[in-house]
Amino acid sequence: MILDQQRTSSDTSGRWAVTAVFFVNGLTLSTDIVRAPSLKEAYHLSAGWFGCTGLLFAVAALACMQVVGPLTARVGTRAVLRVTLAVMPVLLAGLAVVPGAWGFAVLTTLLGAAHGTTDAAMNTSAVAVERRAGRPVLNGCHAAWSVSAVVASLSTAALIQAGVSLTAHLVGAGVLLLVAGAVLGARLPDDGRGVPGGAPERAGWSRPLVLLGLTATAVMICEGGALGWGGIFLHEERHATLGLAAAAITAYTGGQSAGRLVGDRLTVRWGATTLFRLGAVLAAGGFAGAVLAPHPVVAVIGFAVAGSGSSVLVPLTYSAVGRLGGASEAALVSRLTTFTYTGILLGPALIGWSAGRLGLAATMAALPVLLLLVAAAPRPRQLVSS
Known part of the structure; x- marks a missing residue:
């Protein structure tokens, strides 16, 4: 009985920690997306150049997704997510202060790589939590991502209306998200270990x-x-x-x-x-x-x-x-x-x-x-x- 209660408590804790990761990841990416017009203007990017940075983001994300499986199977999702949850907010803040269009392109590519890694790892963790809990949790996790997009859109509109600069917004958001990621990292279940490569x-x-x-x-x-x-x-x-x-x-x-x-x-x-x-x-x-x-x-x-x-x-x-x-x-x-x-x-x-x-x-x-x-x-x- 005690073991069953401990398992239920652990499953519930794991569920909410992973759900929060979906929210934090979504909020990070959505903040970048809704600020895209401001970033394009700040770096004086042409439509073609800005489109190229989007392609670099996508290619980097897809490339990293190919190695996340073997990586998380070897070290677990918690180790991977603790790193990416620390890296993504720093890259988000850096988008507002990095010098020049080339610097912006490099950071956008790195953000794509970190996002692709986070996306695969957090879904792996959510699947493992669902199997351990014995009840559906995936919809709730993805709901957190959807809600984060709404929060990012509304908060950005309010900050722009209040006259908050692009730099202050992204740096401030980066600091808050970095703290949130550090808190979550200690509470994540260590899922994803399984069959090694081969x-x-x-x-x-x-x-x-x-x-x-x-x-x-x-x-x-x-x-x-x-x-x-x-x-x-x-x-x-x-x-x-x-x-x-x-x-x-x-x-x-x-x-x-x-x-x-x-x-x-x-x-x-x-x-x-x-x-x-x-x-x-x-x-x-x-x-x-x-x-x-x-x-x-x-x-x-x-x-x-x-x-x-x-x-x-x-x-x-x-x-x-x-x-x-x-x-x-x-x-x-x-x-x-x-x-x-x-x-x-x-x-x-x-x-x-x-x-x-x-x-x-x-x-x-x-x-x-x-x-x-x-x-x-x-x-x-x-x-x-x-």
């Missing part, structure tokens, strides 16, 4: 993993479409004002945050497979309403519905991949993270390419079809059995 790790590229990875990529392509093109679609195709067009992104992220806050409880009540299919169908319906509705206000509501439906899809996929065999949890999660990151990067680019040839409305209309295919696709037994 043949078992290579065997992890199984059919179920690839199927889950492609599912996550498709979901993230749709998410990239909503976040990258939703506002543009409303403004150019539905003639919404710029303010109302921006509300599409707020509606989508708001619906996503709300869905993830209740996603774990719904998983327990309905099961992962049922919830996954319902979420995909709801997201498809929301996207269909957003694209087909002639009135922009109705379209904004559609984006909110799409966000709430899609909210559970990626967390459930992470939960499923953690139950695959053939490799350590760390390796499996890092591979899935590569799929999700590829989807969010490819989504806006693919939609832009297609919109240039077929038109934006026709391209956006393909998103609900893609989600319906996701809903209808056969689920690996790891998702069916949860």
Whole structure:
């Protein structure tokens, strides 16, 4: 009895510490994203140069995701996260003070590397906590990330309105996030250790993993479409004002945050497979309403519905991949993270390419079809059995 109580207490502690890491990581990255216009102006960067720094960020993140699996399997997620939670705030603060455009590009690349490492490691830790606790926690962790984006957006707007400089904002945020990371680092569970590198790790590229990875990529392509093109679609195709067009992104992220806050409880009540299919169908319906509705206000509501439906899809996929065999949890999660990151990067680019040839409305209309295919696709037994 005492051992059971100690295990429950440890599981709960691990859950909240890992959830807080999602929030801190999201707040760090989101602060950089919402300050992007100020950084571009401060360093006098052309659109091409600024786009190049974004590409460097993405490439560095994807490259580091390939080594996080073996690393965390060897040393554990706590050791990795304690380092990255210390490095990311310093890099964030450095973006405001580093001299010259080249210095900005170097720090952006390093921030991408640190973020990619953190992303894979924190998802590995969350999967391990969920398995140990015996109940869903992934939706709650991803909800913390979604909420952090809202907090970063609102706080940045308030600070700009108050006249706080870019340097003061990023340096101050860096100090607070550094302290938060140090506090969390001591409370994180030491998860992720598993099968060492070698043949078992290579065997992890199984059919179920690839199927889950492609599912996550498709979901993230749709998410990239909503976040990258939703506002543009409303403004150019539905003639919404710029303010109302921006509300599409707020509606989508708001619906996503709300869905993830209740996603774990719904998983327990309905099961992962049922919830996954319902979420995909709801997201498809929301996207269909957003694209087909002639009135922009109705379209904004559609984006909110799409966000709430899609909210559970990626967390459930992470939960499923953690139950695959053939490799350590760390390796499996890092591979899935590569799929999700590829989807969010490819989504806006693919939609832009297609919109240039077929038109934006026709391209956006393909998103609900893609989600319906996701809903209808056969689920690996790891998702069916949860």
